[in-house]
Amino acid sequence: MRGLCSEPSSGCGAVVTAEVLSEMLILVLVAAAGMRLCPLVGAQPLCRARTVRTGKVFNVMQAVDGDVLYFPSTTPRVIKHPCRKNVAVYLGRQLFFTTDSFKSSLPPLTIPSSKQVGVPAVTSVHFIGSLLLLVVNQKVYIYNYREVSWKSSVGINHPVSHISGDNCCFTSNVFCIDINNRIFAYLLGEPVSQAHIYESTNGGRRFTKYTYEGQAQLVGSLGGIFNLYGLSQIGMLIIYRNKGTFKYSHHPLDRSLGLAFNYNETLNVAIVPGHRGLLILWSENSLLFSHNSGQLVDSIPVKLGDQILYRSLSQANATIHTIAFNEYELAVLTKEDHLYYGSMGLLSGSLIKFADQPIWSQDAAMMFLNSGMLEIVTPLPDPASSAFDFKKCLLNIQELLMDPELEVDNCKLEYLDGDFVQALYTIDMHSKLEFSATLVTGQGTSPIPLDIYLKQQQHWGRTDPNFTSSLRRATISTLTVDIANKEMSCIDIKPLSTLISIGCNLDKKIIVQNKVSACSMGILDSMVLQDNYNYIVEKEFYDLSFQGNKSTKNQVVHYPYDRLGCPRLVYHDTPWRPVIELWQDGHFEEVVKADYVLREVNGLFTYSYTLSVKQAGCYYQPQNWTTIIKEMGEPTWDRENYVSCFDDENTVPLQWPEIPYQILGGRTENSIVFGPRNGIYIFFLAIVDPYYSYCHLQTMFSIYVHGAYPPLSVNPGFTMVMLMGGIMLALWLAYVIPKLLSSNQGQRIKMFGARLCWRCKRLCRCHWLRSPKLAPK
16 A cells, blocks of 8 residues: 655655555555544533642742733633643633642742733743743743743834744754744734734744745735644735635745635634644634645534534534643533534544533633543632632543443454654655554454555655755654544544654764875874974965955964864875765765865865866856855855756856856766965865755865975076076087187186196195194194
8 A cells, every 4th residue: 555654845755565454444644634523422420520739738838929920811721731741831810830730739820020011911822841931911921930930032022912833842853943942923913914923943032023925915914823844834824804814935835825714703723733734723603623734724513423413613503612632632612511522533524522511610621631531620719828729520531432322333443553653753865764563453353564664755756846845945744654434432542653854864974085195105294293283374375265365474274183184195286076975873875976065264275176167067157155155245055055057946147157167076077176286275065965965964174285396486487598598608618618728828728727726736735734633643
């Protein structure tokens, strides 16, 4: 069987095989699932209430200090920490923060009076690690519940009412941390074209103004802005003429709006944990659901068996008081004492209704403790203490479903498990993952093994290139294995779900091969290099602005032997390029052939490239270090800003075909050639091909160029003239001197020379006899 494990942005494909397949349909899904909910009716007691009073006896309760926070909505709710199951905050006429699921009495949550919040009304909250972000009186504050301290966010200069974000619980992963830290703040209901939207990338500590592309041309009011990681999109909810639509930020979804849905009153929007693209939108009179990050939004019908009783809760004349949800379940409590339940699955969505019982109260809110365990929580004031007690009513959904009057089919599944549950895996470009799962469909049946293979679809050749929003961007995807048409009684047979980071594998690194070094050939001494070695870069050979201009003074450079080792040996005036090796987890993977660039870190420019732009065969004008520095303000050239001259994304026409082509690797044989300078070069190397890896693969290495003759200190033309003149003078003297010596004048010259030589010998002998060290004994 074949299936997909991918949202449109990531293109993560899956193939599932099984030795035996029963008549039941096995589904592998990614990042999006529908809602599967069956009807329930029953008359047995839903729960027995108990009151929690612990904490007052053993702890000294102090008077409330600061401004007591409150939630101005008439629909109280409990917001649970998505990664820490016992941490939650109750929003109602008072706020209560708990780290033990309200198992002890609590004083109301207060904010220090020194913050001067004015009206302490809380309109939105969001958890990030040990922080609780709150919008109080249209400003953002941060409550660190571990340190019990408050801080104000900075950077927001306009009133805001809501904050939005998502959570990833695998905090050892860098991409996961980025998900947690990215937060939006906005004012609900502002004209969308003029809306003041703020973004934080450090967990709400500091915000900056965010402008949505094309925002000024949009019509309507702002219903919210969200990071929809299930689609790798930023989605903006726009309200216009009582209709809501989602607009998306990236190709291909940015071409049009999602399908419109009825929006008659302000809707709360919740992102269901798990990154599967599930959204819940609700108000007192409306409950909507989307299984694909807002592209399709629809109401949830109420069923009895296979019969649809109501197309929506509004048709049932139900007034929603509060809701609760986890990754796979949803519960709704109405003011009419109706309790609805459903499980969020793949194919369809529906709600069932339990028997009417008096479980509603004005301050009641709900939360799921675990799968199938729902608890109704109501704070109770105590006149003798500042701390509130909590009335708790626990519902065992599995037990309630066993009531025969509910006519719920027994679960036909015995077992579903896999080796990939609740973990985070990484797929880099051109890599793959392999998983396995086991299914037992009934007592006495044999296990059904499932083998799952995952790889990005574009690298598998299974998708149109326009399928993804951008293959260059790191994204996430969720793999979920579940059973189609699974009975509601299968609460204990939870879907198998795991998170996949489609991005950089941090275990990857590159190194430059060093088989022949200057030390092994005896040109340099490794002991000398390790002893705080410095060398000089001559002023006429370097430019720290990387523009190829001569400097005004020599540069003294320290050689970092501990980082670079002994330099590789390169002969001058011979085409050369480094051999780059890719390593992962300490093992050699391959020789890198992707596009890369080099830059001498000290500004040396005594090398050139063997190919021009024309010789490289470029279709468009390529980038170079000059254009990169001009564009970025610094020499930062990597996979994020690289555009190939062979890529249609490059729109710069080919104007200067004769300039050097400064990209190595890839489809060309481009190399560099060193000029007549012997010495050390230190290079920064970066893989710029955005389709080789999501990692920023970079390294530094050194080489020693040798074999160049020392430069001449005089003008070559002057030297040639002097040499020719010397040769002519020697030829003339060879001809003239013999003739001159044979004449009478020549004889006199010879006699004069002989007398001069005799006198010199006599003078030397007298000096020798007078010297005490040289006189004979």
